[in-house]
Amino acid sequence: MKRLSLFIYFFLITVLQAAAQQSFDKTAVKSVMKRVADWQIANPNKGAEHDDLDWTHAALYMGMLDWAELTEKEDSDDSYYQWLLRIGQRNHFQIGKWMYHADFIAVGQPFIDLYLKYGNKKMIAPVMARANWVVENPAETTLELDYGKLETLDRWSWCDALFMAPPVYAKLYALTKDKRYLDFLNKEYKATYNYLYDKEEHLFYRDHRYFAKREANGKKVFWGRGNGWVLGGLVEILQALPKDESSRTFYQDLFVALATRVASLQSADGYWHASLLDPASYPSPETSATGFIVYALAYGVNEGVLDKATFMPTIEKGWKALLDAVEPDGKLGYVQPIGADPRKVTRDMTEVYGTGAFLLSGCQIYKMK
Template sequence: MNHNKSITLIFVCLLFSVNLFAQTQKEEKARNPEYEVPYELPTITGIKDALNSIRVYYESTSTQTIINAETGIEITNISSPNKNAIVSKGFSSEWSYTHGVVLSAFDYIDNVTGDKRFFNNNTKFYDFVIQYRPYFQKQAQTYGAREKIGAWGRILNFHALDDCGSITAAMIKTYQKDKNEEYLELINITADYISNKQLRLKDGTLARHRPQYQSIWADDIYMSVPFLANMGKLTGDNKYFDDAIKQIVQMAERLYVPEKSLFDHGWSVTSGDYDPRFYWARANGWTLMAMTELLSATPVDYPNRDKVLHLYRSMIRSLATLQNGSGFWHNMLDKPDTFLETSATAMFTFVIAKGINEGWINHVYGPVAITGWNAINSRILEDGAVDGTVEGTTFAHDNTYYYNRGTSKYATHGYGPALYAGAEMIRLLQNRNIEIEPTRANARNSTFHFRLKNEWPVKGTSTN
């Protein structure tokens, strides 16, 4: 009997020890952070793989052909126009501002990596446009002009900055490399439209009669400034740089809110000083993307460039504090109960990494860019589609609208920014002026540290 009691006591003690050990292990594990998105330093190889997967998805979206809208059959004989001819559907066939961002990003990836598979898409698309645009001009002359030509929209008759600014900015970049003189006609038509035909306020600020009479949109900073900046580079005419800077500065006078260091989505003459404010993430992303393009194109001492740089730096500082713990930013930047959105996160990641690489902002913002990229990467699907991007969004006047926008991998606004972000992250990881201390796996207290190498003494030398 005593022997059995002893065995039972030993068993109880062992069971207690095992339970205590398991509880201790559980408590120890609970003391370590559990990250929603991997909190780790990305690799250049991993980023390149992500960019390539997006490229492959992009290339798969369209045949880039002319088809009969009624039968779906490809039209190969272009000697005479067909009334039902349209451009085949698909992202890679579009004459659209979102496609312009992708093609600009492809050009940039080519600059960063030298991988010609990206830029080859630029030449292919713009040659396609040049080849078939005269065909649709003949179609319009024969059957009467249509407002839109399938995926090419209003390519024959621009009605808004969306119709030409971003997509033709990428065309300029493509021309700078392949020197196809046939591109110049559309480039010059766009320059004339933006400079002389697009609606402007009395002070020259680009505007729309939508949704209110004489409205300005933060989005239009991107729909105009990158084209103007690249037109300045192409022609050497400072009037384009001057107009680009004027657009940012004068739109900021109506849209930028110093207390938030953010841009309101839109403003109208009607509501004036008491216009309601909505800090939509992608609108702020468009603004910063445009500023980045202009800062890259103009000399450091160019008149009023410092005003743009101040806006850029102030916005970056604000955005760092508004980033969600996952690495994403919210659809409404100042409202953490709105959903986490991909396209704006990609835009912010790009402009922050770019600012560090160019020396426009301090290197301590590096972890913001890393966590932003890791968040974006979590939304790149196996087939290369970029998910979680908010659908096209108008300039609205109520939170309910912004809160309830849909998201989709078919919202093409996220692809170009994701490509740009990846390219700039490669540059950041290759930045020889910066030393990056990565996080330690399964560590209780570990973060990224970016250090500027020239601030620190060489190892082994005295600090006295």
């Protein structure tokens, strides 16, 4: 009986190790990313908040760009770059309508990256013009977000905005070496950090309305996807800023602190749920939060910023959870809808930004050795 128990134990260990190795196999990683990317292209999201230039698609394009780079390099396949170019061209590489709102400049990130590849100034002229105007005419509104007063959205008054806008200014600074972009980035980012970052919990509130709120278990309210957005934005900033830029230290230190804290809050199922400190009240998996967090953690390990031995088990569990949410046809499920009650997330729910996060994380997983 004892020998049989030992046999079963070692058999299970072998099976689990084989499953982990399979999920990180480069061929398998590329295969699932292709299925997810192709399904999303064949099934575009439509509606008021799914305009080509909306923030939802900006996140998708960022993932598609990394995937396009990988497929062109590995397979000489430029079809995903061509897909992105068609979107830019049919919109004349314009960005959103609101002058200050972070969501409306987010699409500038992929357009800047396309310019870096193709060198066509038409690809960056609109986003540069918008950024120049904002830098020269900074908003002076409060950081107390109030949807009844739309001007309170003129600054980065909610944590999701830290993915949408700051990387634009980091990329423009890296491209032009114009210190105005860097100074604006540092000033506004630190203002939001000082306002929304809880230095005891090492997490970001969604916005000021959550300062006094508590979950059912009495814990503070910190959203999984919101903190995932922040981590994803930090990755984009760190990839853009020069290694010798002194202000980079602030972003890297924040990245390590936030990544370390968030990694410790992974649920047993491998996902990060809607609420980081009360996952039991939000039992549904949530793949957009999980995707951005796995992306950030894998980037940190690949760059030597996070300790591999410490973070790899978390990354492996997170990636395996993401794979479990992919249907055979490539549809990614369990993506929390826009503005919806996170308790209602189901397997059939998907969104373009979830696909973007999946592709970003997958490309970092593919790079791992």
